[in-house]
Amino acid sequence: MTGEGVGEKVLLVCGGDCTADFLRQVCTDFRPDRIIAADGALQVFRDAGLRPDLAVGDFDTIDPEILAAFSADGVPLEQHPPEKDQTDSELAMALALRGHPSQMRFLGALGGRFDHALVNVRLLLEADRQGCRCVIEDLLSRLFLIESGTAVRRDPSYRYFSLFPVSERVEHLSLRGTKYTLSDYTAQRDRNPGFLVSNEITAPEGALVTFSSGTLLAVLSRDASDQGG
């Protein structure tokens, strides 16, 4: 992996739920090297008074005036035909991964059409295959894949910590530093889906997750009533 962008932090924003406040906050906290907006996400950039480095999509869900304003402001637009084999977010993810970034925050991935959300969650695997640590974030949830031996930090703004097998099985799963601990458990993707849900990270050093095989999705979340927390 050589060339411009290697090791960069990329912020990718798609057309799902994302508020101007949330976008501004993530920009401040994450400090991305590069910002990519997919299609309808240009609306939230306009609302937030922020400018992406690149916009991509078929632009069928964005007000043409907003599109024209960003174009006039020098934002490169990578336009694709609406008839294509990939969603706007897949195209945007491919573009975001082109520079071999090491970290990515992916906003506007959830909410809206659930078919889009399902595609976006699967894009975490694509980022992972290309060596990029990608985190999907909305107002209530933060999603990321974890490797065995990962310590998941305690973040007081998220009360809950849940795990989902992405592979058919996750073997010899152990969990420490959490309210409910586990030892040598075999998690199956399509059975007892709530068993690993709504745990809480209690240890100051975070939750330690180990397993011998399989792929795990971690979700930090909070109730809507805790949103300010």
Next chain:
Amino acid sequence: MTGEGVGEKVLLVCGGDCTADFLRQVCTDFRPDRIIAADGALQVFRDAGLRPDLAVGDFDTIDPEILAAFSADGVPLEQHPPEKDQTDSELAMALALRGHPSQMRFLGALGGRFDHALVNVRLLLEADRQGCRCVIEDLLSRLFLIESGTAVRRDPSYRYFSLFPVSERVEHLSLRGTKYTLSDYTAQRDRNPGFLVSNEITAPEGALVTFSSGTLLAVLSRDASDQGG
């Protein structure tokens, strides 16, 4: 399968996104024999002026006054401790399946915490295993599992038709009656997630989906801007 409830239509409402209007509309269209509310969903029943036949959950996310009002109105409350191995929606699904219903509409399954949404989508498999055709519905999306040979009806209020392999692979997938047709395709769950997304049902007799092995999730959806359509 014998006893009360066999062949019934059950409406299950959990604490995710659901408006009073949407709840009323589904009640009118689906005409359930039995209505079950999980925890926070009691709020939307109150707003809609509707009464469930049963409420279930740990009731940690509902205003105690609303809970007391439904109880006084004779709604049986099945209360569980908050410390448990299942989510409220899993408990509610188990209860809803107890009577061996043949059909279920599942509202309030999406939106809110994404860990809950992921559990709820997996509950479609549980309903299916127990012989119940379950449909998850929110304002923009309708999700259900399909068998090979299923004709998916055209519904003008949903523009898009998407498919997702739930199993590792879906073999010999063919698709007719749609804008983009397929023949003898092998779909892999974790590759090209958007390839089967945003298709459209064009044939008056609906889309015909056939495959030789695997499990498929179908999603009908519309853009937020088409919500009234």
